[in-house]
Every structure is written in structure tokens, then in C-alpha cells.
Amino acid sequence: MRRDVLVNGSGVDQVAVADRGLHYGDGLFETLAVLDGQPRLWQRHVTRLREGCARLGIAMPDPSILYDEARALCREHARAVLKIIVTRGAGGRGYRPPIRAQHSAPTRIVAVYPWPDYPAAYAEEGIALRVCRTRLGCNPALAGMKHLNRLEQVLARAEWDDPAIAEGLMLDQRERVIAGTMSNLFLVREGRLLTPRLDECGVAGIMRGLILESAVQQGIAVEIGDLSLECLRLADEIFVSNSVAGLWPVRRLAQMTYAVGPLTSALRTGLMAVQRQEMADSADSSNG
Amino acid sequence: MRRDVLVNGSGVDQVAVADRGLHYGDGLFETLAVLDGQPRLWQRHVTRLREGCARLGIAMPDPSILYDEARALCREHARAVLKIIVTRGAGGRGYRPPIRAQHSAPTRIVAVYPWPDYPAAYAEEGIALRVCRTRLGCNPALAGMKHLNRLEQVLARAEWDDPAIAEGLMLDQRERVIAGTMSNLFLVREGRLLTPRLDECGVAGIMRGLILESAVQQGIAVEIGDLSLECLRLADEIFVSNSVAGLWPVRRLAQMTYAVGPLTSALRTGLMAVQRQEMADSADSSNG
Numbered sequence: 001m002r003r004d005v006l007v008n009g010s011g012v013d014q015v016a017v018a019d020r021g022l023h024y025g026d027g028l029f030e031t032l033a034v035l036d037g038q039p040r041l042w043q044r045h046v047t048r049l050r051e052g053c054a055r056l057g058i059a060m061p062d063p064s065i066l067y068d069e070a071r072a073l074c075r076e077h078a079r080a081v082l083k084i085i086v087t088r089g090a091g092g093r094g095y096r097p098p099i100r101a102q103h104s105a106p107t108r109i110v111a112v113y114p115w116p117d118y119p120a121a122y123a124e125e126g127i128a129l130r131v132c133r134t135r136l137g138c139n140p141a142l143a144g145m146k147h148l149n150r151l152e153q154v155l156a157r158a159e160w161d162d163p164a165i166a167e168g169l170m171l172d173q174r175e176r177v178i179a180g181t182m183s184n185l186f187l188v189r190e191g192r193l194l195t196p197r198l199d200e201c202g203v204a205g206i207m208r209g210l211i212l213e214s215a216v217q218q219g220i221a222v223e224i225g226d227l228s229l230e231c232l233r234l235a236d237e238i239f240v241s242n243s244v245a246g247l248w249p250v251r252r253l254a255q256m257t258y259a260v261g262p263l264t265s266a267l268r269t270g271l272m273a274v275q276r277q278e279m280a281d282s283a284d285s286s287n288g
Numbered sequence: 289m290r291r292d293v294l295v296n297g298s299g300v301d302q303v304a305v306a307d308r309g310l311h312y313g314d315g316l317f318e319t320l321a322v323l324d325g326q327p328r329l330w331q332r333h334v335t336r337l338r339e340g341c342a343r344l345g346i347a348m349p350d351p352s353i354l355y356d357e358a359r360a361l362c363r364e365h366a367r368a369v370l371k372i373i374v375t376r377g378a379g380g381r382g383y384r385p386p387i388r389a390q391h392s393a394p395t396r397i398v399a400v401y402p403w404p405d406y407p408a409a410y411a412e413e414g415i416a417l418r419v420c421r422t423r424l425g426c427n428p429a430l431a432g433m434k435h436l437n438r439l440e441q442v443l444a445r446a447e448w449d450d451p452a453i454a455e456g457l458m459l460d461q462r463e464r465v466i467a468g469t470m471s472n473l474f475l476v477r478e479g480r481l482l483t484p485r486l487d488e489c490g491v492a493g494i495m496r497g498l499i500l501e502s503a504v505q506q507g508i509a510v511e512i513g514d515l516s517l518e519c520l521r522l523a524d525e526i527f528v529s530n531s532v533a534g535l536w537p538v539r540r541l542a543q544m545t546y547a548v549g550p551l552t553s554a555l556r557t558g559l560m561a562v563q564r565q566e567m568a569d570s571a572d573s574s575n576g
Contacts, residue, residue, distance in 0.1 A: 005305055094445075141423065150437070
């Protein structure tokens with residue numbers, strides 16, 4: 001009985017070789033930060049997972065079962081990373097999903113991993129970012145979802161092994177800047193917050209959503225649109241975000257250097273407030 | 289001990305939950321026809337698998353081991369389908385492939401499936417083809433490979449369940465016709481054979497390669513380029529191909545009907561000759 005992974009509720013570290021997640025990447029995942037035994041931003045992750053399941057036509061597992069499994073794995077972890085994978089389940093050969101009436105149940109995998117040892121300087125002083133050669137393909141049918149087809153990110157992340165570079169920027173086939181390999185991208189220009197639209201490629205991160213909400217609450221003008229490398233060159237501030245890292249300012253990109261600017265700092269403070277509130281709410285609800 | 293699947297040589301039907309094939313679709317596959325206990329066109333499939341492994345930076349498994357495993361599973365099957373999956377192997381969390389020196393071995397999966405019960409009329413009289421709404425994204429870094437990121441095909445194949453329709457046609461984001469969900473596409477126009485180029489999306493099928501060679505040997509003019517739905521409307525003959533189906537003429541597409549034409553028939557005859565020769569060669573080499 002393993003204590004770090006549950007496959008359909010069992011503490012085993014194997015899945016059926018017939019699983020469509022393996023054959024086709026036919027599924028979705030979520031990556032959550034765990035703090036004091038609690039998976040953070042749970043409702044937001046479950047909502048995105050449910051939306052992804054609806055788009056792919058996969059039956060969404062019962063969130064309360066997922067939550068119980070997540071809590072069972074996280075309970076004793078002060079800091080950890082939780083990953084949830086939901087696939088369409090086992091199937092025969094062929095792309096066609098099993099017919100609804102006969103369909104095998106989705107596979108749910110809940111696993112806990114050690115907290116990554118990111119240097120504290122990433123969050124405080126900022127990171128160095130590179131531009132990847134590997135591009136993102138555009139497909140509105142898949143855009144925004146955190147699905148299991150991630151070869152583009154794998155190839156992009158394999159492009160460098162310099163530990164001084166924390167993240168790589170990915171462009172699409174039309175030279176638009178979309179995201180980091182594992183993060184969303186923001187820039188600040190003349191007091192406005194800009195982030196790429198994700199309706200053709202990229203993953204709509206939970207932390208990205210939180211930052212956009214926080215910006216609106218703080219009265220910061222927000223724009224979601226097409227960004228180029230030239231926009232980054234002209235930016236006053238740049239940062240990236242994901243559910244584990246939170247928000248990392250970008251200190252360097254190619255020949256350009258950037259300071260940790262006032263909007264970046266304000267948004268980080270705002271994020272921390274939102275997360276403190278969310279923790280208080282979740283403590284209330286588990287007490288109630 | 290299972291007789292229909294081998295995972296790294298063991299007759300088990302489970303893979304490690306940490307496998308990167310499951311987490312990211314980080315791997316490749318091949319689907320082969322099995323006839324009289326022999327996987328067909330073995331060398332061609334192994335060559336494509338090796339090229340795919342090189343492109344993804346995955347260590348190619350020893351082909352002689354793969355062959356022994358394939359033969360062990362196929363030996364008693366008069367007709368069957370063989371599937372080979374090679375993934376980057378187990379890994380931790382994160383897109384970054386394990387560093388070469390420490391990298392875990394690739395996972396190899398060899399599995400045998402029943403021969404599909406396609407009606408004989410598909411090959412003899414032709415099939416009905418539909419046009420899918422789901423598009424293919426363009427990415428030269430992934431184009432041509434039979435990798436495990438197949439959500440586009442899954443979504444396209446989920447669009448219909450009318451058993452009278454054997455295959456669905458997929459276009460790219462720029463309205464170019466690329467392929468069927470599980471097949472390559474050819475058309476004949478004024479004595480010339482045309483097939484879509486696959487340098488931005490699609491899978492370069494083994495049967496497609498064989499058909500192109502066969503056409504050249506027969507002195508048929510061949511053109512690989514951009515095709516539109518309008519090209520299909522104007523075509524004299526249309527057919528699709530894959531390693532299991534071989535060659536299926538297209539009888540109907542939207543409002544259009546097509547006859548099984550002379551080039552389609554000549555190419556099918558040519559294919560059968562090539563495959564007979566290949567069977568004779570492989571019988572020679574196994575005797576020698």
C-alpha cells in the first residue's frame with residue numbers, strides 16, 4: 001500500500017496498459033500546491049477539471065471522492081505538490097471513445113510529490129527566461145485545457161539544461177508569445193497588465209485566473225490579447241505564474257533586464273491576501 | 289502471465305503510474321497488420337519508430353528484442369493487429385525529460401489485438417467518408433510522427449457513430465485537407481496521384497509510403513502538396529490507406545460519389561505484389 005499515489009482509490013503505482021491516457025493522452029490533469037496538509041485553490045482546480053471533462057466528453061469523477069483522496073495523501077505534508085490525472089479509462093484499440101452506454105469508467109489518479117526546491121530568489125529577485133525554439137500548435141478545440149497531450153512542452157523544456165534559466169517562453173506558429181513551458185505570462189506596460197489570449201493554444205492557469213481577478217479588484221487595467229517578443233522588449237515589468245510557483249518576476253529575457261516593478265509587487269501582495277482568505281474559508285468550512 | 293501483451297518483456301497488463309507516456313503522451317506507437325503469425329512491413333515500422341525516437345530524444349529499444357516479443361505474441365494468429373508503444377519511461381513530475389546520464393529506460397509495450405471486422409465491401413466497393421469539424425493543429429516539430437498526443441483524432445472520431453461512415457476527414461487550421469482520423473488520403477486527378485504534404489501536421493503512414501513507391505514504380509505521376517476540399521470535389525478517384533486496412537477506395541464524400549477508378553485498382557494490385565515480395569523475403573531470411 002503506497003502512501004503517495006491512489007489509482008481509482010487504491011494505493012497502487014500501476015495503471016492498466018489499456019488506459020487511453022497512455023495510448024492517446026486522452027485525459028486531463030491538475031497540479032496543486034499543498035500547504036499545511038491542504039490542497040490550495042481546490043474549488044478552482046475542480047472547476048477547470050470539470051470543464052475539461054465536459055469538453056473532452058469524459059465523465060467527471062465525483063469531486064468529493066477526489067477531495068477525500070487528495071486529503072488522505074496530503075494530510076501529513078506541510079508543503080507538497082498534488083497532481084490529479086483523469087483519463088477516459090481503459091479501452092480497446094482505436095481512437096473512437098467507448099460508446100457512452102458501455103463506456104468504461106474514467107481512471108482517476110491522485111499523487112503527491114515533494115515540494116520543488118526552487119531557489120527563494122526566483123520569487124524575490126526574479127528569474128531568467130529564455131525563448132524556446134519549439135512552438136505551440138494552434139487548435140481552438142484543445143486550447144486552454146490542461147490535457148495530457150504535452151509533447152510540445154516536453155520538447156521545449158528539453159531545449160536547455162542551464163540551471164540559471166528557470167523557464168522557457170513558447171511562441172505559437174504565428175510568432176505570438178503564448179506562455180512559459182509550465183507557466184502563464186504577464187507583462188506590464190504603462191500601468192496596464194497584459195497577458196496572451198489562450199483561445200488557440202496554451203493552458204488557462206488557475207494562478208493566471210487569480211491574478212487577473214486580483215488586478216481587476218485593485219483597479220489595474222487588464223488586457224488579454226496578442227503579444228509579440230517586441231511587446232516584451234518594451235515591457236516595464238514581466239512575470240510568470242503557476243499554481244506551485246505562484247508569481248515569479250522576470251529579471252532577464254535575452255539581452256533585456258527588468259526590475260521587480262510596482263504592479264508585480266502589488267499583484268503578489270494581492271495574491272497572498274486572496275490565498276489567505278481562501279485558507280480561512282476552507283478552515284471555516286472544514287470546521288463547520 | 290498474459291498472452292496478448294508484454295510490458296518490457298513481462299506478460300503483465302499494467303504500467304507504472306509514473307510513466308511519461310501517461311502523463312504527457314511522451315512516446316510513440318506503431319500499428320502493424322499480422323498475417324500468418326508475421327507482423328507485416330516490420331522493417332518499415334521499425335525505421336519509422338527509430339526516426340520518431342531520434343526526434344523526441346528517446347532511446348530506441350533494440351529492434352531484435354521488439355521483434356522477438358512481437359513474434360512471441362503473434363505466432364499463433366492467422367490475422368491480428370500488433371501495436372507497439374515506446375515511451376520515455378517513468379519520470380518525476382515536470383515536463384523536463386530525465387537527464388541522459390540518469391535517465392530511466394524507455395518503456396516498451398507490445399500488444400496483439402483481434403483483427404477488426406471491417407466489411408469486405410470497404411476494400412472492394414469503397415467507403416463513405418465524412419468531413420470532421422475537429423481540426424488538426426500545425427506543428428512541424430511533431431508533424432509526420434506517430435506520437436502519443438492523439439486528442440485531435442479522438443475528438444474527431446467521437447463526432448459520428450453512424451456505422452455507414454467508415455472514416456472522417458481532417459483539415460488543418462488553414463482549411464487544407466490533411467488525412468483521415470486513422471488513415472492517409474490520396475486522390476487521382478487527370479492521371480496524377482496527389483496526397484497532402486505532412487510537414488506541418490498528420491502522420492506519415494507506412495502504407496502511404498508504400499503506395500507512393502508503388503506509384504513511382506508504375507510510372508504514375510505523383511504530387512505531394514496542399515489539397516483543399518475543392519480538390520476532392522474535382523477528383524476522379526479518392527482512396528485512404530493505413531497499415532491494417534491497406535487501401536480503401538472512397539465511394540462517397542458529402543454529396544459527391546466516386547467510382548473505384550483504374551489508378552486505385554492498379555495501386556492496390558501493386559501493393560499486393562510488394563507485400564507478397566516482402567513476405568517471400570521475410571520467409572527467406574527466416575529460413576536462412
